[in-house]
Amino acid sequence: GAVVSQHPSWVICKSGTSVKIECRSLDFQATTMFWYRQFPKQSLMLMATSNEGSKATYEQGVEKDKFLINHASLTLSTLTVTSAHPEDSSFYICSARGGPSEQFFGPGTRLTVL
Amino acid sequence: GENVEQHPSTLSVQEGDSAVIKCTYSDSASNYFPWYKQELGKRPQLIIDIRSNVGEKKDQRIAVTLNKTAKHFSLHITETQPEDSAVYFCAALINDYKLSFGAGTTVTVRA
Secondary structure: OOOOOOOOOOEEEOOOOOOEEEEEEEEOOEEEEEEEEEEEOOOEEEEEEEEEEOOOOOOOOOOOOOOEEEEEOOOOOEEEEEEOOOHHEEEEEEEEOOOOEEEEEEOOOEEEEE | OOOOOOOOEEEEEOOOOOEEEEOOOOOOOOOOEEEEOOOOOOEEEEEEEEEOOOOEEEOOOOOEEEEEOOOEEEEEEOOOHHOOEEEEEEEEEEEOOOOEEEOEEEEEEEO
16 A cells, blocks of 8 residues: 655754654655644644645645745655744644545654754 | 534443444535544544445445535444544545545543
8 A cells, every 4th residue: 555654753852943854655656745733632734735846835824934845756745844832842744645535644743842 | 615523522432332423514515535543643544435426335344424415424333342442533625635624533442
């Protein structure tokens, strides 16, 4: 089946620093990837849609200058949380579109900002 | 935008009993409805999905039903086992490419 990886699986950083999270589709090409954020005991909230070779589409209320997305190849999308603050601490999950409907999820990245 | 409502938020069942989770959606154009199981700290795992041209789909102990007219779909788990304990999310595909998730249901199967 389709495999999506994320790196790192967890990260702890100081407030004000930037953190980059990578999402890779390992055995298929994905022109579209998605980035979600999930707070404890809450649902997955779509942050943005990452399109290979073009700008990401952000959901309402998500700051595009704070959450930088780059989708430079058909197998890699990156999310950079700039000037992270404690309220950015969350579980960040990516997914890759594997067909007309299906999405394959990465294992998630636990971000803790001190 | 699409609004997916999910009920109940928590569900406790005795091992061997059935569990039912219900979701409603607002966009009549939605045509794909997956269900995910998520264990603590793990990725959502697709357990079953249904498309709008089908009313029911079954996979062993898991079944999903879809009522397009009423815009609701349900997950049915029969003969529940302790390993079924997890958080379950329904979702609906909107604008043909992105998923809108329900709030989730925490299922606890009592041994």
